[in-house]
Amino acid sequence: MNSVIIIPARMASLRLPGKPLADICGAPMIVRCAQRAQAAALGPVYIACCEPEVRDAVQAAGYEAVMTDPDLPSGTDRIKAALEQIDPDGKFDTIINVQGDLPTLDPSILKTAMSVMDNKSVDIGTLAVETEDPGDIANPNVVKAVISFAHEGAGRALYFTRASAPSGDGPVYHHVGLYVYRRAALNSFCALAPSPLERRERLEQLRALEAGMRIDVALIDTAPHGVDTPADLVRARAEYESAL
Numbered sequence: 001m002n003s004v005i006i007i008p009a010r011m012a013s014l015r016l017p018g019k020p021l022a023d024i025c026g027a028p029m030i031v032r033c034a035q036r037a038q039a040a041a042l043g044p045v046y047i048a049c050c051e052p053e054v055r056d057a058v059q060a061a062g063y064e065a066v067m068t069d070p071d072l073p074s075g076t077d078r079i080k081a082a083l084e085q086i087d088p089d090g091k092f093d094t095i096i097n098v099q100g101d102l103p104t105l106d107p108s109i110l111k112t113a114m115s116v117m118d119n120k121s122v123d124i125g126t127l128a129v130e131t132e133d134p135g136d137i138a139n140p141n142v143v144k145a146v147i148s149f150a151h152e153g154a155g156r157a158l159y160f161t162r163a164s165a166p167s168g169d170g171p172v173y174h175h176v177g178l179y180v181y182r183r184a185a186l187n188s189f190c191a192l193a194p195s196p197l198e199r200r201e202r203l204e205q206l207r208a209l210e211a212g213m214r215i216d217v218a219l220i221d222t223a224p225h226g227v228d229t230p231a232d233l234v235r236a237r238a239e240y241e242s243a244l
Contacts, residue, residue: 001117003043003180004092005110006066006082007033008075009058009100011051015229020054022233024103025240029227030054031061032103032240038063040107042096042114048075048082074204075099076179080190083183095186097179101227104239109220113180116154116216123185123213126157126205127176129223137164137172143203145175147217157215160203176223179205185213 009030013019020030027035030047037045047058050070058065066082079097086092094117096110109127116125128145136142140162149155159165160175181189188211195210197203208215227236 001094001114002092003094003096003114004083004086005037005040005043005045005096005098006079006086007037007045007047007098007100008078008082009047009049009054010070010075010078011054013228016227016233019227020049020100021057022227024233024237027061028057029103029236030058030100031063033098033100033105034058034061034063036102036105036107037096037098037110040110042110043092043094046082046086047100048078050078076186076204077190080186083186090183093183095181095183097181099177099226102178102224103227103236104243105224106222109176109178109224112218112220113178116218117180117182119216121214122216123182124189124205124208124215125180126215126217127178127220128173128217129176129220130171131174132171136174143175143177145173145217147173154216154218157205157209157217159209160201160205162201162203173217173219174223175217176220178224189213 009020021028024032034045046064048066048068050068055065066085068078068081072078113125113127144165146159147155195207197206
């Protein structure tokens with residue numbers, strides 16, 4: 001597989017305005033994310049952005065930035081638009097989508113997500129973490145993956161939901177929103193209209209499942225902490241400092 005890592009970034013966060021440029025121990029958060037992604041050594045790293053200030057910060061740190069339309073409806077659409085500029089001839093056949101708010105991301109989990117793509121029938125790869133926390137299980141902001149396991153550590157996604165699922169005794173899996181796309185799957189996904197279950201659950205990945213695409217999920221031990229609020233930013237800075 002010939003892979004590229006693309007990180008979508010946009011300044012218009014409702015809960016944390018200007019999030020990509022928030023300082024994490026002396027560097028903008030988007031740069032810290034790029035550093036973590038680059039450390040995975042799975043392919044070149046690009047930032048798909050739509051504001052000049054993000055582009056300038058990324059380029060000042062020595063990374064590649066690609067300007068995209070600010071009116072694109074989602075980060076996935078932004079990734080596809082950036083890919084078309086980066087690689088119009090289709091050299092890259094696998095695209096790794098890393099969220100731009102994961103400054104303490106463990107680079108090894110990108111390799112774990114890539115591992116499910118060894119099966120050529122898989123269209124999209126992603127990650128999940130087993131949880132027994134009743135608060136997480138009941139929390140609609142913690143997305144759950146319902147997985148049929150082919151073997152220990154990975155399996156096929158049957159559904160994603162904000163509800164507590166599956167019911168009954170047994171583990172529950174917290175979905176981690178990091179994706180690996182085959183190029184054909186990314187193109188097909190972005191050509192589809194939002195699906196009924198996607199709109200109902202407000203989960204974009206359900207569009208792929210409703211269209212018959214195969215999503216496989218690899219398990220990791222710990223979910224990376226995203227930064228969505230000022231409190232998350234304080235935690236990310238503390239985590240980064242402790243790792244220095």
